[in-house]
Amino acid sequence: MEAALGSKHLNQTEKALIGLRSMIMAGRFKTGQRLPEIAVSEQLGISRTPLRQAMDRLVAEGLLDRISTGGCRVARFTKEDIADAIQIRGVIEGTAARMAAERGADPDLLAHAKSILSQIDTALSESGGIDFDAYVSANRAFHDIIAHLSGSALMIRELERMAQLPLASPSAFLSDQELIPDFQESLKHAQRQHRTILEAIENREGSRAEALAREHARLALMNFNYLTEQKPALAKNVPGLALLTEK
Amino acid sequence: MEAALGSKHLNQTEKALIGLRSMIMAGRFKTGQRLPEIAVSEQLGISRTPLRQAMDRLVAEGLLDRISTGGCRVARFTKEDIADAIQIRGVIEGTAARMAAERGADPDLLAHAKSILSQIDTALSESGGIDFDAYVSANRAFHDIIAHLSGSALMIRELERMAQLPLASPSAFLSDQELIPDFQESLKHAQRQHRTILEAIENREGSRAEALAREHARLALMNFNYLTEQKPALAKNVPGLALLTEK
DNA sequence: GCTTTCAAAATTGTATACAATTATTTTTAT
DNA sequence: ATAAAAATAATTGTATACAATTTTGAAAGC
Numbered sequence: 418m419e420a421a422l423g424s425k426h427l428n429q430t431e432k433a434l435i436g437l438r439s440m441i442m443a444g445r446f447k448t449g450q451r452l453p454e455i456a457v458s459e460q461l462g463i464s465r466t467p468l469r470q471a472m473d474r475l476v477a478e479g480l481l482d483r484i485s486t487g488g489c490r491v492a493r494f495t496k497e498d499i500a501d502a503i504q505i506r507g508v509i510e511g512t513a514a515r516m517a518a519e520r521g522a523d524p525d526l527l528a529h530a531k532s533i534l535s536q537i538d539t540a541l542s543e544s545g546g547i548d549f550d551a552y553v554s555a556n557r558a559f560h561d562i563i564a565h566l567s568g569s570a571l572m573i574r575e576l577e578r579m580a581q582l583p584l585a586s587p588s589a590f591l592s593d594q595e596l597i598p599d600f601q602e603s604l605k606h607a608q609r610q611h612r613t614i615l616e617a618i619e620n621r622e623g624s625r626a627e628a629l630a631r632e633h634a635r636l637a638l639m640n641f642n643y644l645t646e647q648k649p650a651l652a653k654n655v656p657g658l659a660l661l662t663e664k
Numbered sequence: 665m666e667a668a669l670g671s672k673h674l675n676q677t678e679k680a681l682i683g684l685r686s687m688i689m690a691g692r693f694k695t696g697q698r699l700p701e702i703a704v705s706e707q708l709g710i711s712r713t714p715l716r717q718a719m720d721r722l723v724a725e726g727l728l729d730r731i732s733t734g735g736c737r738v739a740r741f742t743k744e745d746i747a748d749a750i751q752i753r754g755v756i757e758g759t760a761a762r763m764a765a766e767r768g769a770d771p772d773l774l775a776h777a778k779s780i781l782s783q784i785d786t787a788l789s790e791s792g793g794i795d796f797d798a799y800v801s802a803n804r805a806f807h808d809i810i811a812h813l814s815g816s817a818l819m820i821r822e823l824e825r826m827a828q829l830p831l832a833s834p835s836a837f838l839s840d841q842e843l844i845p846d847f848q849e850s851l852k853h854a855q856r857q858h859r860t861i862l863e864a865i866e867n868r869e870g871s872r873a874e875a876l877a878r879e880h881a882r883l884a885l886m887n888f889n890y891l892t893e894q895k896p897a898l899a900k901n902v903p904g905l906a907l908l909t910e911k
Numbered sequence: 912g913c914t915t916t917c918a919a920a921a922t923t924g925t926a927t928a929c930a931a932t933t934a935t936t937t938t939t940a941t
Numbered sequence: 942a943t944a945a946a947a948a949t950a951a952t953t954g955t956a957t958a959c960a961a962t963t964t965t966g967a968a969a970g971c
Contacts, residue, residue, distance in 0.1 A: 428954070429955065429956095430954085451923095453922075454923070455921090463955085463956095464956045464957075465955095465957085466956065466957090467954080467955065469717070473724075474720065477720075486963065487923050487924075487963065497816075498818055501763075501817075501818045501819060505819065505822065508755060508759045509752070512751070512752060512755045516751075570745060571726075571749055571752060572748060575752065582818075676925065677924080700951095701953070710925085711926045711927075712926080713927090714924080714926095717924095733932085733933065734932070734933070734952075735933095735953060
């Protein structure tokens with residue numbers, strides 16, 4: 418029997434995937450330049466075969482681009498690309514919310530969603546200030562469960578994919594409290610939105626659930642715009658922003 | 665210099681991809697059973713390495729599922745899965761239309777879109793009846809250009825991906841004129857929708873463009889439902905329907 | 912001095928051999 | 942005869958060697 422959480426026996430391909438992704442996110446490769454397989458494989462201590470497999474997956478994810486003449490390079494993301502990614506994720510998540518409302522969500526999942534809301538409440542009202550890590554992880558769980566409430570396997574997969582895209586994740590800008598103005602208020606606002614979204618789903622109000630989920634994504638978009646326009650220096654703290662390039 | 669259209673020098677991986685996809689679509693593998701790499705590679709006349717690469721890509725596309733104990737199997741799609749795929753594609757395409765309208769589409773692309781509409785008109789009004797192949801190809805081009813009108817590279821990629829999913833493509837049910845009732849009228853109805861979508865984009869009516877594109881996808885959904893519920897026998901003619909399984 | 916041409920070096924794409932796992936069959940015990 | 946255990950066969954995962962391209966650099970020509 419396998420361990421339920423983490424600690425699975427990773428094979429070489431999975432190791433390569435994790436290692437490569439973190440190298441890319443950290444900006445270890447010059448963007449626009451082909452990334453050399455032999456050098457990387459030696460650096461990761463694996464052979465080229467599983468490395469290339471991992472590269473293929475990252476191409477599918479959109480983190481790497483295939484070069485016509487052979488090999489891959491790190492993808493370049495403009496501010497517009499990232500804004501689009503956030504918006505598209507919001508639209509798809511809105512559709513998940515609408516599906517959940519129209520079709521009627523599974524009661525067990527709904528109960529679970531409510532308990533996640535409580536977890537977020539707790540994280541926000543710790544005596545010594547906000548429990549930041551707890552918030553991020555519960556926030557992620559909430560967005561994940563919205564996908565599952567839709568009852569659509571395809572929807573779950575698509576939202577998982579979208580969350581992988583750099584900076585499109587619902588928690589992408591929550592990595593550093595200093596980054597965003599009125600930070601605590603922003604988190605509480607987001608949590609109020611979470612609650613209304615879930616209420617709309619529970620009340621079977623499809624269109625409303627969809628609109629609210631989209632509105633929720635606009636918060637992430639606003640944070641992103643603020644970050645890149647007002648605090649470009651601090652923005653470097655956000656993992657994945659190393660991939661951001663000028664138009 | 666490379667040939668602009670088709671006939672590129674395919675490498676082994678691309679050959680494997682094409683071959684495997686058609687084998688899968690044709691239902692050559694028992695669903696739910698692991699597909700054997702050596703046998704398939706011999707059948708395609710390529711070695712295992714590029715075949716495995718192709719398999720990885722098909723996993724990313726969703727046509728194959730990875731098996732925990734090793735290897736892949738052909739994915740199973742229920743009617744609900746396919747209905748969801750059509751709906752989600754409609755939502756994303758709607759977002760593309762809205763983006764195009766709100767941001768203002770490129771004039772050259774708009775002109776091209778109009779010429780595609782004319783092509784569809786021509787295909788529909790051939791003296792000897794509808795020019796079916798011309799319609800399908802122009803229809804595909806129209807949906808492709810909607811993605812490009814959005815001006816978002818990510819959007820273009822996502823819609824390309826969605827179109828690959830079995831039966832989510834806008835032309836998926838146009839493979840056989842016998843399948844759908846009032847076939848000619850259905851095509852003309854779709855073409856009227858194409859025109860209104862483009863008009864909304866041109867007039868910068870974002871919400872309207874989005875709603876119209878969604879409505880357009882509902883036509884595909886209705887055709888699918890009609891097909892599976894009323895004419896299950898004829899449905900076998902539709903490529904990809906071999907993957908359809910019971911709940 | 913700059914471009915073009917050709918050769919050398921480096922890198923990717925493919926095949927294959929081997930190791931690690933998983934599936935199947937045979938054997939053995941109850 | 943059935944079930945458990947062990948051995949065997951088959952299959953996937955990984956490494957590596959080789960072939961085909963592409964890139965780089967040097968020499969030659971203008």
